[in-house]
Amino acid sequence: MAKHPDVAIIGGGIIGLTSAYFLAKEGLSVAVYDQSDFGKEASWAGAGIIPPGNPDRAATPADKLRGIGSVRFPTFSAELRELTGIDNGYRLCGGIDFLEPEDRDVPTVWHAEGIAFERLTLAGAKRLEPLGEVEGEPHLLPACAQVRNPRHLRALITACDRVGVRLNANTGAEAWELGSNRITSVQLAGGERVIAGRFLLAAGAWSELLLRPLGHRPHVRPVLGQIALLKGPSCSRVLMLGKRYLVPRGDGLTLIGSTEEPEAGFEKRTTAAGVEELVAFARRTVLPLADATLETSWAGLRPGSPDGLPFIGNVPGWDNAFVACGHFRAGVQLSIGTAQAITELLTGKPTSVDLAAFALDRTPDTSTKSAFRS
Numbered sequence: 001m002a003k004h005p006d007v008a009i010i011g012g013g014i015i016g017l018t019s020a021y022f023l024a025k026e027g028l029s030v031a032v033y034d035q036s037d038f039g040k041e042a043s044w045a046g047a048g049i050i051p052p053g054n055p056d057r058a059a060t061p062a063d064k065l066r067g068i069g070s071v072r073f074p075t076f077s078a079e080l081r082e083l084t085g086i087d088n089g090y091r092l093c094g095g096i097d098f099l100e101p102e103d104r105d106v107p108t109v110w111h112a113e114g115i116a117f118e119r120l121t122l123a124g125a126k127r128l129e130p131l132g133e134v135e136g137e138p139h140l141l142p143a144c145a146q147v148r149n150p151r152h153l154r155a156l157i158t159a160c161d162r163v164g165v166r167l168n169a170n171t172g173a174e175a176w177e178l179g180s181n182r183i184t185s186v187q188l189a190g191g192e193r194v195i196a197g198r199f200l201l202a203a204g205a206w207s208e209l210l211l212r213p214l215g216h217r218p219h220v221r222p223v224l225g226q227i228a229l230l231k232g233p234s235c236s237r238v239l240m241l242g243k244r245y246l247v248p249r250g251d252g253l254t255l256i257g258s259t260e261e262p263e264a265g266f267e268k269r270t271t272a273a274g275v276e277e278l279v280a281f282a283r284r285t286v287l288p289l290a291d292a293t294l295e296t297s298w299a300g301l302r303p304g305s306p307d308g309l310p311f312i313g314n315v316p317g318w319d320n321a322f323v324a325c326g327h328f329r330a331g332v333q334l335s336i337g338t339a340q341a342i343t344e345l346l347t348g349k350p351t352s353v354d355l356a357a358f359a360l361d362r363t364p365d366t367s368t369k370s371a372f373r374s
């Protein structure tokens with residue numbers, strides 16, 4: 001690789017690593033810098049739900065990003081497995097979404113998008129899964145899938161290495177050196193300066209710290225999410241009830257998520273109350289889980305944004321600065337679409353998704369509702 005990479009990526013979570021892999025496959029020289037180990041923050045902690053979608057009939061750019069993820073995840077998983085030998089655990093397990101009264105428009109959105117679904121009666125849902133107490137109207141989503149995040153991250157890291165991405169762990173970016181309208185270099189912890197053609201900021205919940213010196217304050221902030229892992233007989237599909245969900249891994253383990261704590265700051269920790277609440281939810285929702293054992297629990301910092309949508313595209317005012325952050329509850333399902341759009345942008349191609357909706361200087365529109373919460 002040339003001494004100075006074409007693209008220096010700050011942040012090696014799912015967004016930075018997927019982008020690095022796609023860019024390197026297009027022939028660009030890429031280096032990724034992470035302040036700790038790669039893929040150990042939100043991307044590691046997430047539940048890995050990949051809801052269904054259809055990019056050709058999506059109504060909004062966010063739905064289109066989700067649709068790209070839904071359609072490309074199976075082939076991308078196979079590509080990673082072939083290249084690295086690592087199976088990321090992608091599985092079309094199906095799901096049941098229990099819609100609440102405020103979700104009354106959601107089936108119309110699914111229908112318009114061409115997503116397969118079936119409205120179930122409660123008795124019908126109970127014939128499919130060993131349900132206990134549930135609220136909401138059950139809707140079967142046969143094309144709902146899941147991926148095992150830690151395995152997917154391991155596959156991505158290995159794949160990046162195989163295609164020549166330079167991976168630099170424990171080298172956090174501390175400051176930019178700025179020209180009049182360009183970033184000249186980034187200064188790393190330890191003092192080294194890295195010069196690159198272009199810079200992509202993909203630092204998850206920490207991105208705001210590096211956007212401020214560029215004159216932007218989009219209010220990307222950490223939103224803590226706790227998860228409990230239970231062991232024992234369970235359901236077989238992903239169950240989604242409001243902001244809570246159960247993700248059966250198919251090996252006797254069920255992931256119960258998740259809390260949403262916007263005031264916890266950067267303190268990544270589980271609490272007795274948070275885990276107890278998740279376990280109680282699981283026990284009343286799926287009958288056999290009443291006898292499950294608590295295997296472990298963990299927490300992650302979602303990169304929250306004011307309207308829940310990510311920031312993807314050029315950093316206004318800086319010719320060679322780009323951003324991909326703020327994916328909040330959906331960074332896994334949006335990772336492929338995001339990396340695809342970033343790669344198109346950085347290789348001079350028209351983007352398959354209209355990036356105006358994800359502009360750093362947009363006015364947040366909190367009235368936009370997502371067809372899925374996770």
Ligand SMILES: Cc1cc2nc3c(=O)[nH]c(=O)nc-3n(C[C@H](O)[C@H](O)[C@H](O)COP(=O)(O)OP(=O)(O)OC[C@H]3O[C@@H](n4cnc5c(N)ncnc54)[C@H](O)[C@@H]3O)c2cc1C
Nearest residue numbers: 011013015035043046047049173204225300330331332333
């Ligand atoms: C509990 C929980 C459940 C979730 N469930 C789902 C789900 O089911 N489906 C879904 O699609 N999404 C889910 N998400 C959301 C998803 O995990 C995130 O949106 C996604 O992981 C964000 O990826 P990222 O790469 O932007 O951030 P991260 O994974 O946080 O990566 C950012 C990286 O940047 C590094 N970094 C930070 N500052 C610097 C710096 N100065 N220099 C260098 N490196 C730096 C960090 O060390 C980190 O490795 C969930 C999240 C949580 C927490």
